[in-house]
Amino acid sequence: MKNNARTLLAVTVIVGMFGMLAGCATNQSSLAQQPDATAQETIEEPTVGMVTETVVEEPDGKVERSVSWAGYTPEVMDKMNVTEVSFPTGNKNTSAIMVHQVMPVEVLKDGVYTYEYHVTNLTGLTHQNVMIVNEGARNLEIVSSTPPVMKGEDGSLRWMVGDLAPQQTEIVRVRATSGAVGTASDCVSVTYENSMCAVTKVVDPDLLLIKTAKTDGNICEDFWFTYEVVNPGSGMANNIRIRDEIPSGLRTVEGNQTVVEIDAGNLAPGERRKFTVEARGVETGRHTSVAVATADGGLISESENIETLIYQPVLTVSTDSRDIQYLGRNVEHFYSVKNIGDTVAENTVLTVDLPGGGAQFMQASDNGVADGATATWQIGSLGINESKTVSVAMKATAVETIRSTVSASAECAEKVTDIAVTEILGIPAILTTLVDAGDPAEIGDVVTYTITVVNQGSAPDTNIKIVADIPAEMEYLSTAGPTDGVLNGRKLSMAPVAFLGVGEQIQYNVQVRARTVGDVRFGVSLTSDQLKTPVSGNEATTIY
Secondary structure, eight states, X not given: OOOEEEEEEEEEEEEBSSOOOOXXXXXEEEOSOOOOXXXXXXXXXXXXXXXXXXXXXXXXXXXXXXXXXXXOOOOOOSSEEEEEEEETTSOTTTOSEEEEEEEESOOBTTOEEEEEEEEEEOSSSOEEEEEEEEEEEESOEEEEEESOOEEOTTSOEEEEEEEEOTTOEEEEEEEEEOOSSEEEEEEEEEEOOOOOOOOOOOSSTTOEEEEEEOOEEETTSEEEEEEEEEOOSSSOEEEEEXXXXXXXXXXXXXXXXXXXXXXXXXXXXXXXXXXXXXXXXXXXXEEEEOOEEEEGGGEEEEOOOEEEEEEOOOEEEEEEOOSEEETTSEEEEEEEEEEOSSSOEEEEXXXXXXXXXXXXXXXXXXXXXXXXXXXXXXXEEEOTTXXXXXXXXXXXXXXXXXXXXXXXEETTEEEEEEEEEEEEEOOOOEEEEEEEESOSBOTTOEEEEEEEEEEOSSSOEEEEEEEEEOOTTEEEEEEESSSOEEEETTEEEEOOEEEEOTTOEEEEEEEEEEXXXXXXXXXXXXXXXXXXXXXXXXXEEEEO
């Protein structure tokens, strides 16, 4: 199971000409001389339950630090800050993973510095596929890391820590730089299957009934009962009859009856006679019954209460898929089958009816075999409470709703189905460019700013509106484009463009006259029905 621990470990730093300050839930810090940039690190591999790390600083010699998982606190060099958060609850007593972030207190602007994530398994179970996810960073650019940083589908930066054994700690080391004086921030999160025969002596020694049965079996198998009557007395036992009201989970093969009645005839002293009745299972569970034999003279004998256990595999099937995806992107549908019955599901088969149409089949996971219309997985035996998940990868080639139907079957199990649905959407992707002609400009010169808007997406955009900010050092002259521009103060607003199709573009030319010396910025912002947040940009122009 993948646990998505959304509790965030957030760190805010201040970047200056001389350094960085780590904050937010700081548990400990140590301030002293910054390590020399030429310092070499020698890292000993961590073991289960303990991490040992050796740091060699030049020319100051060697500093060794060692930590254990319980009450884990990294021993750090001077001028480092440590921040910790336990995931997912924030309380290490009820959490699964603890993350310590070790950051420098001070770094140089544009200098490369190293910080660490110490990831500790707080439990007695192994966690698989542990991953550190950077939920957002400002003024912090990663140069390199160990292990290497990866980029997720949503653009987030991720470090795959891998499997963490109980009480194990792994360290992620990151080299980064901050390019602006001020504050920088960094927020991270963590993500993470007889036969029993008995004889009862009858009260009247002249008649004995022995009942046996198949003690357990799959509901698809054949069942049976045997009834043996014995006369242990010294005289004849006449008109012997056997009656057994068999349990509701069984029926006789002959006649589909729930009551067995047998005319056993007469038995001489010491004589015995045996009868067999075939049955079939109709309901799972434990089923018991007592048979009774009677004879003339009030002779009666009851059998042992014989139990028959009937079990059956029961399958469930479910799907998992994105509700929406965009045209041209990959679509993956996941299908899970689970045996919630009380016996093994043999010869389990999972079959998916592929959607076709606007979904181009790419591949089936786990050795699934696709023949164009379906994909099939021969799963084989599926134990009690065991599950199996497979997937189909497709490419969205048309704006439509993709549906794939999955069915699961096994011996003695009822067939079950489910449907995965993904709606394919197009999306506009607006590219805005702004260039000037006549830069640098002498006072009195005319400067032309060209604003170009291109829809690079897969769906139209509507009501595109552009607003330009005219610098105070310039005098507005004119606007040429698909709609008129209206100047209000220093803001030039273009009338909205009603529709911009896929691949289409619009262009405005705004002319201004240079009036005052300066290094000015001509700014532009764009909004539309699909772009609720303005897209902004500016162009620098020098007036002399």
